[in-house]
Amino acid sequence: MKPAIFDHLHPTTTQDALKALAMGGKAMGGGQSLGPMLNLRLARPDSVVGLSAIPGMTDIREERGKIILGAGVTHARIEDNDCAIDLPPMLRHVARGIAYRAVRNRGTVGGSIAHADPAADWISAMTALDAELVLQDGAGKQRRIAVAGFMLGAYRTQLAPGEIITSVEIRSQMRDAHWGYYKICRKVGEFADAIGALVIHPSSRFIRLVAGATGAQPLILTQLGAEIAASAQRPREQAIRDALGTNLPGLDPVKLHLMTTALDRCIQKVIPA
Numbered sequence: 001m002k003p004a005i006f007d008h009l010h011p012t013t014t015q016d017a018l019k020a021l022a023m024g025g026k027a028m029g030g031g032q033s034l035g036p037m038l039n040l041r042l043a044r045p046d047s048v049v050g051l052s053a054i055p056g057m058t059d060i061r062e063e064r065g066k067i068i069l070g071a072g073v074t075h076a077r078i079e080d081n082d083c084a085i086d087l088p089p090m091l092r093h094v095a096r097g098i099a100y101r102a103v104r105n106r107g108t109v110g111g112s113i114a115h116a117d118p119a120a121d122w123i124s125a126m127t128a129l130d131a132e133l134v135l136q137d138g139a140g141k142q143r144r145i146a147v148a149g150f151m152l153g154a155y156r157t158q159l160a161p162g163e164i165i166t167s168v169e170i171r172s173q174m175r176d177a178h179w180g181y182y183k184i185c186r187k188v189g190e191f192a193d194a195i196g197a198l199v200i201h202p203s204s205r206f207i208r209l210v211a212g213a214t215g216a217q218p219l220i221l222t223q224l225g226a227e228i229a230a231s232a233q234r235p236r237e238q239a240i241r242d243a244l245g246t247n248l249p250g251l252d253p254v255k256l257h258l259m260t261t262a263l264d265r266c267i268q269k270v271i272p273a
């Protein structure tokens, strides 16, 4: 199908972008998810508001102990470390596993998180890395929100109407974190059937174990993470299965097996046998 007619705008200020959104526009990062939605006429906005010409949106910089990724930074730039600072290795690994290069050339980190596909990579990876989002609304008000908790369910987030994500921020110390990220999918680069992500930063005693591709928001396994931190041992597979079963009752047995395996393998990367 072809999309319904829309104007294609390229504002150069956040204010102009937010004004266009308030008048029935739809934000566009890389268009990799929005494009199909327009084609299928699931989205019929008056205008598509490209965000990439807004200063800061495509910046990657480090300030005040934080790595700041503009929301319009593409997966490919993260994969290539195409910036003046060293990105945490986990970010580069996750970016490399998203789709294929043509999608990574256009798709953006902010667009992926805003879209909130449960099987997508950034929402789980950024939850594990304890990332924060900076959001801006039409009244010029900025707010910060943790990625953990930002997603409310499949394709549902805490983003208010007319609000955009301007950046994603990660503590610089995450560059030194021990991490494991394991994605199970049918073919390399596809959306995930299961995701396991573990981040440990020993000196700040930060640990986060995340199960992604749950069908809804990523699940933080707090208790199991604390047990790993206390014992420095890999949990038995049955303990992972039990933790998932308790937190996600009624999970399909195949999905439970995939998620258990993804978690077990991401933990193995940090705590080898």
Ligand SMILES: Cc1cc2nc3c(=O)[nH]c(=O)nc-3n(C[C@H](O)[C@H](O)[C@H](O)COP(=O)(O)OP(=O)(O)OC[C@H]3O[C@@H](n4cnc5c(N)ncnc54)[C@H](O)[C@@H]3O)c2cc1C
Binding pocket: 026, 027, 028, 029, 030, 031, 032, 033, 034, 035, 051, 071, 072, 097, 098, 099, 100, 103, 106, 107, 108, 109, 110, 111, 112, 114, 115, 117, 119, 120, 121, 122, 159, 163, 164, 165, 166, 189, 190, 191, 192
């Ligand atoms: C064939 C294919 C395979 C893929 N495989 C994977 C995969 O393996 N893993 C994975 O994680 N993803 C995958 N994707 C999705 C891809 O990563 C997209 O890039 C991503 O979902 C959307 O990013 P985008 O920048 O293209 O957003 P867009 O398509 O431009 O926008 C998506 C949604 O977010 C909103 N939006 C965009 N930017 C902002 C912003 N800054 N603030 C507020 N709202 C915003 C838009 O209005 C829209 O509702 C795949 C996509 C395709 C086409």
